[in-house]
Amino acid sequence: MKIRRSIKDNRGESALFRRRALTGFVLILLSLSLLVGRFAFLQVMRHAEFVTRSQNNRVKPRALPPARGLIYDRNGVLLADNVPAFRLEVVPEQVEDMPAMLARLGKIVPLGRDDLDAFRKLLAHSQRFESVPLKMHLTEDEIDRFAVNRWRFPGVDVVPYLIRRYPFGKLFSHVIGYVGRIDADDLQKLDPVRYKGTSHIGRTGLERSYEDVLHGTPGYELIEVNADGRTQRVLETHAPTPGRNLYLSLDVRLQKAAEAAFDGRPGAAVAIDPRNGQVLAMVSVPSFDPNLFVNGISQADYGVLTSDPDKPLYNRALRGVYPPGSTVKPLIGLGGLEYGIRRPEDTVVSTGVFYIPGQARGYRDDVRGGSGRVDLVQAIEQSVNTYFYKLALDMGIDRFSAWLGKFGFGRPTGVDLLGESSGVLPSREWKAAHSRQPWYPGETVIAGIGQGYWAVTPIQLAHAIATFAGHGIAYAPRLVMATQAAMDAPLKPLSNPPSGPPLIRNPADWDVINKGMQMVIYGAKGTGYGLAKGFPYLIAGKSGTAERFSRTTSAYNNDKNAAYLASRHRAWFVAYAPADHPRIAVAALLESGAWGASDTGPIVRKILDAWLAAHGGVIRGEERLPSSSASAPDAAKAGEPGKFPVSGSTGATP
């Protein structure tokens, strides 16, 4: 650098700089003259014109908020509607003494604390000539009383607006969500032009994730105001573009049946069409009335919802994470076939306890003394733990998590709702990130029966089963099927291509697992035996009963009260139908159900019944089962209630 320095011609540089600075200054003077010229043009040449415009400046634009898009189910049943209502609005600059005015107004129209707080916050963020909403959803009585006294309140007016209404109340609240009043925090984030005049915004569910589609574009009208800024007349109107309507893939009938099947017991169910990922039903029980939130929920109502021990605001289908238990055994079996670790005819002997070679700790089967020698189909039918303990161990945790990761475990499914949980997929990476301990082989063993470091959401499990039922072609679950610009406009379907390449290389593998899952329902030893009684098409399924807390072998006590154990269990049932060409896949969960097959199985069956009924009882292109089902005479054998834990206890892993 020193050498370069010495070459530097400081005097030459100084002269160069001088020339540049002078040139720059001349250019700056020219630019500024141009600017002054522009001002002179406006202030001298066009002065007269602008003076007139300034004197006649009585026209202000007023935003016309767009109507929010409506929401329909797949058959056009209205699920979210806009109904006309009235609210009080205040133009701040026309009110001389705001506190005094509010006090006087409060005697005529009751103003709640919530109303006043929201109003003050909005007031601080809006311009003085802009109308600010004070109280939403006036009753007719309030409108009448205000109308008589209107002359006493300059700057206050009753304004009509559209309010959101959910005719089905709590039935769709976990899917559609609700809209809420725009508050001061929202104003910081929203595009002020697009939301001018809009009072509500999607808060949860589809109302939130499709906010951009549902909202629309505001229009405006030019209004003439007098010297005090009061509206004299409307000069011209540019209509707003309403938001697009949404058509959901949900079916009200399935949704109702699913919700009714839970009978208030906490849990969740999701039904997906495996052929395209469309969600046919999605419930989380208990639920809440979304209409309460639209105008700002009262403290009392909110308190009731938040203090309920069953947490009705909690979306179990989307956010609840539970160990999948035995429901994932078919997928693990499929992995064994696809990796070439197992052939369908390979057998394993179940003795009642499984040991990792060289280790003392045993891993239990459900049936005392074991199930004897079983092949893959039998292992799925009877949910034989030992078969899957050994398979998981042979597969090794890395291949295990790679395979099940393909079915979407451990990451969001990509459903078109926000706030989905990722769950946990058992893997070395997950454990390394959450613990200082290394991965132990025993953890692979229990992963084989859906326990251990494994947590899934109901929608994840439904997605995985739908992916299997669809012959390994995965689709991200979709609730919105199509959008529509206006009431009678044609529907614009939303495309949903497969989210990845097919997962199953050998179709024969699919047939084996499918057979095993059919045997769960139709086999004499099947854990869901009898569930399909009277259903005219083939069902394939799998039960799962997972423990909330792991137990060691020695702690297991068969004499413990069944109800006590049941309270600690998550009961799953997954199924798809028709088993030969699946069109619906269901996953249902009871948070404290006793056993997957006996308690959650019937919920799934009721959803399938509703689905069949929605199709008029006939699935075209599918052959009906002979009506005299072989299961009828044997039903009593499997259906014995309270008999603990014969085969119904699948997966309650010991």
Place this chain on the structure above:
Amino acid sequence: MITVLYMRWRRFVRRVMTRPRIDMPLAIGLLALALVGLVTLYSAGNGNLVLVGGQAGRFVLGGALLLLISRIPPSVLRNWTPWLYAGSTALLVLVVLLGEGRGADRWLNLGVMRFQPSELLKLTMPMMVAWYLHPRQLPPSWKDMAAVAVLIAIPVSLIAKQPDLGTAVLVAAAGLFALFLAGMAWWRIGALAAAVAGMIPLAWHFLHQYQRDRWLTLLNPESDPLGNGWHIIQSQIAVGSGGIFGKGWQHSTQSRLDFLPEHTTDFIFAVFSEEFGLVGVAALIALYAFIVGRCLWIAMEARDTYSRLLAGAIGMGFFVYVFVNGGMVAGMLPVVGVPLPLISYGGTSAVTLLVGFGVLMSIHAHRKMHD
């Protein structure tokens, strides 16, 4: 220990107070500008003294910083330059990672105050370019110009991404002016300008929709009466109705009746034009021209390359504020968030500007010393 520090501080303050090595013409120009700013603000804010008081407080703070910085020799500033540049650029990256703000992520929340790191670049950008070119052979070679282009592009692209086009333009201009003053050949400037002109269709493609809308509304303001079109129309009505002599102080109807949006911040020039007319506008622009000219004078007097380039770039950068804001108010340029320097209400820009002038004062004060 504390008393020692305190004594030292007292001595420093006394020295600053008694022998402020400031350039009187520039100081008088700034003082006049600040005065015009407060008077206009009083009217534009409908006589709101809290507003005026707050702004005056910022001028006092900025002035104190100006005096303080005028004591720091340019050679010290030069040594700090790479760190200041790296630090402010790092803050920009931080904004991208965890910024907050209305529509655009520009702010960092420091707990006590919110802070806009892109403001810092308005100063550290020309400092960095000057620092880089200082030991090099001038006019700069292709290689040096490429290096400077990278130095400019990194923070500017981060700011444009926020997105804050106004500040990005100001920061880029400050860097480019340093390059221009360093003697970049005219034909190269021409080639660069041609290349930029050629890039416009491409850049259009990368602009945010709202940024495109701003250019389009300029052509047809009536098309967007809820947003910028309204601003443009009302601003031109304010300017045009002012005429040659204006409507008089506190007689801007456009601002009074709330037809003119943002009349204390970005559109305060419209209020000024309405009240003081073309005569006032010409006088104000002349005052700005005088300040820019004085800055360039100080730059020419400086002895080392770093000081020269820095002082010149700061002065010319000041002009960009005036031109972009004036052009916006008069409907020549799109609506971007560039304030009218020292007149628009708003803290950060006033303080940053005065700090920049502090650097100029320092360069002026140390002009006799050799590098």
